[in-house]
Amino acid sequence: MNSFWIIFWHTYLTKLKTKSFITTTIITILIVLGLTNFNKIIQTFDKNGGKDTVVVLDETNSLFKPFKKQLERINKDIKLVPYNGDINSAEKAVEKGNYKGLIQLRLNEQKMPVATYKAMSIADSSIYTDLQTGLQQLKTMLTASQMNLTPMQLQKLYEPVSFNKVALEKNAKTEEQLNQARGLVYVLLFVIYFAVIMYANMIAMEVATEKSSRVMEILISSVSPITQMFAKILGIGLLSLTQLAIFLSVSYASIKQNMSTLKGGFFEAFGFEHIPVETIVFAVIFFILGYFLYATLAAFLGSLVSRIEDVQQMITPMTMLVVAGFMIAMFGLGKPDSSFITITSYIPFFTPMIMFLRVGMLSIPFWESFIGIAILLATIIVLAIFGARVYRGGVLMYGKSNSYKDIKKALQLTKEK
Amino acid sequence: MRMALMLEHVSKRFGQFTAVQDLSLTIPEKEMFGFLGANGAGKTTTFRMILGLLDPSEGRITWDGKTINYGTGNLIGYLPEERGLYPKLRVKEQLVYLARLRGMRKDVALLELKYWLNRFKIPEYENKKVEELSKGNQQKIQFIAAVIHKPKLLILDEPFSGLDPINVELLKEAVIFLKENGTTIVFSSHRMEHVEEMCEHLCILHKGKTIVHGSLKEIKRAFGKKNLIIHTDFSLEWLKNFPGVLKGKTTTEGIHLQIEGEEDAEHILSEVVKKGFIRKFALEEPSLNDIFIEKVGDSFE
Numbered sequence: 001m002n003s004f005w006i007i008f009w010h011t012y013l014t015k016l017k018t019k020s021f022i023t024t025t026i027i028t029i030l031i032v033l034g035l036t037n038f039n040k041i042i043q044t045f046d047k048n049g050g051k052d053t054v055v056v057l058d059e060t061n062s063l064f065k066p067f068k069k070q071l072e073r074i075n076k077d078i079k080l081v082p083y084n085g086d087i088n089s090a091e092k093a094v095e096k097g098n099y100k101g102l103i104q105l106r107l108n109e110q111k112m113p114v115a116t117y118k119a120m121s122i123a124d125s126s127i128y129t130d131l132q133t134g135l136q137q138l139k140t141m142l143t144a145s146q147m148n149l150t151p152m153q154l155q156k157l158y159e160p161v162s163f164n165k166v167a168l169e170k171n172a173k174t175e176e177q178l179n180q181a182r183g184l185v186y187v188l189l190f191v192i193y194f195a196v197i198m199y200a201n202m203i204a205m206e207v208a209t210e211k212s213s214r215v216m217e218i219l220i221s222s223v224s225p226i227t228q229m230f231a232k233i234l235g236i237g238l239l240s241l242t243q244l245a246i247f248l249s250v251s252y253a254s255i256k257q258n259m260s261t262l263k264g265g266f267f268e269a270f271g272f273e274h275i276p277v278e279t280i281v282f283a284v285i286f287f288i289l290g291y292f293l294y295a296t297l298a299a300f301l302g303s304l305v306s307r308i309e310d311v312q313q314m315i316t317p318m319t320m321l322v323v324a325g326f327m328i329a330m331f332g333l334g335k336p337d338s339s340f341i342t343i344t345s346y347i348p349f350f351t352p353m354i355m356f357l358r359v360g361m362l363s364i365p366f367w368e369s370f371i372g373i374a375i376l377l378a379t380i381i382v383l384a385i386f387g388a389r390v391y392r393g394g395v396l397m398y399g400k401s402n403s404y405k406d407i408k409k410a411l412q413l414t415k416e417k
Numbered sequence: 418m419r420m421a422l423m424l425e426h427v428s429k430r431f432g433q434f435t436a437v438q439d440l441s442l443t444i445p446e447k448e449m450f451g452f453l454g455a456n457g458a459g460k461t462t463t464f465r466m467i468l469g470l471l472d473p474s475e476g477r478i479t480w481d482g483k484t485i486n487y488g489t490g491n492l493i494g495y496l497p498e499e500r501g502l503y504p505k506l507r508v509k510e511q512l513v514y515l516a517r518l519r520g521m522r523k524d525v526a527l528l529e530l531k532y533w534l535n536r537f538k539i540p541e542y543e544n545k546k547v548e549e550l551s552k553g554n555q556q557k558i559q560f561i562a563a564v565i566h567k568p569k570l571l572i573l574d575e576p577f578s579g580l581d582p583i584n585v586e587l588l589k590e591a592v593i594f595l596k597e598n599g600t601t602i603v604f605s606s607h608r609m610e611h612v613e614e615m616c617e618h619l620c621i622l623h624k625g626k627t628i629v630h631g632s633l634k635e636i637k638r639a640f641g642k643k644n645l646i647i648h649t650d651f652s653l654e655w656l657k658n659f660p661g662v663l664k665g666k667t668t669t670e671g672i673h674l675q676i677e678g679e680e681d682a683e684h685i686l687s688e689v690v691k692k693g694f695i696r697k698f699a700l701e702e703p704s705l706n707d708i709f710i711e712k713v714g715d716s717f718e
Contacts, residue, residue, distance in 0.1 A: 003517075003518050003520075006514070006517050006518055007518070010514055014506070210503075213501050213502065213503060213504055214497065214499040214500060214501025215501040215502055215503050215511075216501065217495070217497035217499065217501055218495060218497060218501060218515060218562060218563075219515075219518070220470055221468045221469075221470060221490070221493065221495040221497075222487075222490050222491075222515070222518045222519050223487065223490070223518055224487045227487075396465065396470060396471070412431060412432060413431070413471065
């Protein structure tokens, strides 16, 4: 086995065994499991089987029944119970915790229902908004009957206007598809963003650690710095893919298992039900390319510092680039077809996130994404050649200064003449 | 005699600064070569050029007629001046890793590792993390890392610094053992007595230039000057101005003189005998230390 593979596996295996890697993986798996089992968890903690009981003080003696009927259609989890006592004792019962809240129903001068809702806290808006909606519908019905409207007329009044949206562009995504794509792209953008920052950091730290512990001098006397740099980048690249594969398979398995409970709700809104294969493929491509771009940058920046403490300072501008790309992508989620997004998607440092955003959200021609990938590949190659030269000189430099002027010094060290 | 390592008119410049200037050396095979120089004299730069880490601005470095690059890396062992190991890795893990990078098989590396740990009387450290070891023991591990793959050419940059006398002896024995087994060794040191004791050939670098180069005996002979140590009960201050005396230093027991040659010692003896009782009168070869101070000191002026 040649030295490239020895370094490659060494980097991969030692990083795989570190505590920090194991903990972050476990924590993320727990978060994923928590999110996918969200509904189950909520149910477990809900004591009353998810039902909230609200007592009704009906002063009219006629509103309770229709109100209850209306509310059943809106929210089955709210249980209405008539109360045969005065307001003070009802309030006491709520204070004791017997009931979630109490609602007082009256009729005003126009014979329209008026309600007062009392609870220990009104933070749980889902209950009183449902109650309010129920009462609103009740009021509409009462008004209609006062005006002698037939149910047919009433239905006509409430019939929603038909409003169709049609995109003229071929293959353009429908509104629904766009919303779903937005959710998925949003999540994948986050993954790319975090992974690029995390693993680029890991590489810079790794290089700086080897340099500061001076093990570098032995390493570079046996293996060329260029082999070393690429073995390291690929080793940590494999590590990132391992971690990603673990996350994806855990979330896939967990989603499969909880499919029934996850139907509807935020899951559907995020478009996780019908995940387009194309989007995932592009996400992986742009993730890998983005990783290589920033990993190469991080490796040679890491080779310039002499102490681990200076790593963060050195790679801050690089991190800013990633953050900027992410910010632009966030803006682009709302306006993926604006020309600003189109232009920035061809700037190599932003391409991984923004071109992916465009691919995921719009139906752009294939050659456009292809140009983006080509530009990215070319940049990676140029950066790798330049980075390798800086790295070779950088690992030999020990000094106090940690500025970008050192790049020039490092290149000078590598020069032959 | 086959000439193993050859440096021909090697220079290295970093911008305006010249680190090494027109250095020509031949280091014979199976020999120990001493590399002396004050701090910043260009020793480490020269080593890095020999290792192929830096390209010389001018000149050529060859080993057995071939240029040195990563293809010949397995022939070379290097102990850097600044000690460096992975602090978080266990001794076994990192030595096997470093040995494999030098083209060794894992099982062979493990055997070799056991041998060296036993030789240095530290077999119990095999599974310890490097950061848990004392500095002296880390140095031994570092030394093992440099020699585990049985290099033909071993470069030791300050191998004995920071060690207690017992460990210095242990390491010296190991270096001599390697030399007797046919390893060519280049080593640098500030400690003249180590170089004097171990090296047949040496060179003294100063500000990138060779000041002295050759075999130890020849260098001493060419230097010509001798040291004279006289211990008496009476004052010897007047000897400092005696003809043939170059330098004098009064000590608690008498005087240390540097003289031009043996005949001067005779004149001095005949004069001193007249003054009284002499407890010690010794004529000595100049030490490397004297030569170094004189040569390097001269070029300061």
